Amino acid sequence: MMILLKKHIFFIALVWVTFCYSGLYAASLDSGYPDQIVLSVSEDLSTSVSVSWRTDESMSSSTLQIAREHSRFNIADSATTHLAKSELLEFKGLRTWHHAVLLEGLDAQTTYVYRVGQGEKWSEWINFTTTGGSEATLKFVYFGDVQSNIKSMWSRIAKQSIRTIPDAQLILYAGDIVNRGNNLHEWEDWFYASGGMHQSIPIMPASGNHDHGDSHAGVYGISEYWNKQFKLPNNGAAGLEGTSYYADVQNVRFVVFNTEMFNTYEKNREDQVQWLEEVLAQNKQPWLIMLFHHPIFSTKKNRDNIELRNLIKPLIDKYKVDLVLQGHDHTYARGKDKVPMTGDEQSHTTYVVSVSGPKMSEVQEADWMDRSASFTQLFHGVEVQHDKLIFSSYKVNGDLLDTFTILKTRGVNTIIH
Ligand SMILES: [Fe+2]
Structure with missing residues (x-):
């Protein structure tokens, strides 16, 4: 009798642990309702x-x-x-x-x-x-990593971003939207925290390392949820649908790149580099913006993405990408004129690293940076006119931390701090 009771208790405990671990919970799933x-x-x-x-x-x-x-x-x-x-x-x-x-x-x-x-x-x-034609001004929001305490802490910055930029036409994420890509609880927290803003404003997400995981079949790749919940342009590198793609929005070509798969598999690296060069070369828009997770220039101690810098930065330089938006290092930094170049050339490109969630770090200061900040949750508003790009960095309470303007004159960018 005692053995049977112990087996029964063990079985109940096993079911409970399996239930909790598997993410069976779906807090908002109401019978038949979307x-x-x-x-x-x-x-x-x-x-x-x-x-x-x-x-x-x-x-x-x-x-x-x-x-x-x-x-x-x-x-x-x-x-x-x-x-x-x-x-x-x-x-x-x-x-x-x-x-x-x-x-x-x-x-x-x-x-x-x-x-x-x-x-x-x-x-x-x-x-x-819907957005306007290529002459219209574009306004968008950019978030660095969300990742942790999504419901309790990131939700504040999501709400503030819409209060500060109510006419945003697009919302960009530089990856690590959640901490464990195949954990349904975290995605449900993110849907809750974003408060329905993505029902009215289209999302443009890049994927981070934390948005990847082992699939149902045990293969490492993008979260099982990603391509079910986001329906992104099907124009990316082979095998990386939904995580490498491009879109022309008004006067900007946005190119989204999967740095996690670039870092993980040789084939994904080669295919993406080839695809990226074609997409950059074909651009007809006056502005070119790239969005990806691991930064070309790290802002954190003991981190460096050398292969990414060696293979991707030459393309960024060659095709004069105007702005590179990144995440991963849980800090804020941006730089242009002091970015290392070959010879005495000056960088055309402004690089930004940012973080929107409460998992934050201290910046390791480096020569390429024009401005930086440690331990600060941020969101950014970007306004792109025909010959001018205005970038603003806001704290979680809406206070302006930093702003700069890029003036484009006959294809040459000048930054005003
Ligand atoms: Fe990351």
Whole structure:
């Protein structure tokens, strides 16, 4: 009898440990109702946008309804309906459906209203606005690593970023959005903390080392959740869909690069370098911005990404990338004119490293830096005009820490501090 009781207790404990470890918990998953609604950047945000969302396993298909925004309540009467592409994710004992629609043929600089769902189970109606043409001014937010204490601490900076820059058209992340890429709890915390801002403002994420992990099949790569919840342009290096891609938004070509796979696999390194050179060479936009995780110039003691610097910086120099946005080192630093170059050339490129979450470090000062800060959570607002880029760094309370302007004159960049 005692042996049976012990076995019973052991079995219950085993189930509980498995439950906790596997991430079966899905705090916001309500039967049949959509959640985790995200707009992802498309190849042309003036005419298209990707929308993705999640349901539990009871809802294997789902739809999106969209109309031009108007002030009347009967939106559904003028809405068109789109059937989503639906994928089942079976991971760590949980089955969820992930739905997506690529909306195309939209009008530029126009506000639309949409909802997702099926039958009686719908999201709320949500507004979003398409971007303008190449002459229009672009405003976007850039976050360094989120990673830890996402719900309790990072949420403050997410809310403040929208209070400070309410007309942001795009939100960039330089990777390490979570600490363990295959942990559902952390993604749910991030969805909670971002407070629905990604339902109205498209996301452009780069992936960090912490956003990777072992897949269901035991292969190291991007999180199982990443390409289910973000539907990013399918124009990247082979095998790195969703983590290497580019998008032209108004007057900027953004190029997103996967430094974790660059560091991990020789093949991913070679393929990405070749892809990157083609994408940079083909650029027709006046501004060129790169977004990736591991920095070309580290800001932290005992860290250095030598292979990345040796292989990627020559391309950044050759194709005159204007701005490189990075993360990973949990500090803030930026620099341009003192960046090391061959000969007596001066760097065209401004490099930035930043952190948005509360896991922060002390900067190791280096000659290339124009400004730096230790132990400071930051978000950044960037405004890109035809011949001017204004970059502002804000603390979690909205106070301005640092700002600079890049003036572009006949293709030559001058920085004003
Ligand atoms: Fe990292």
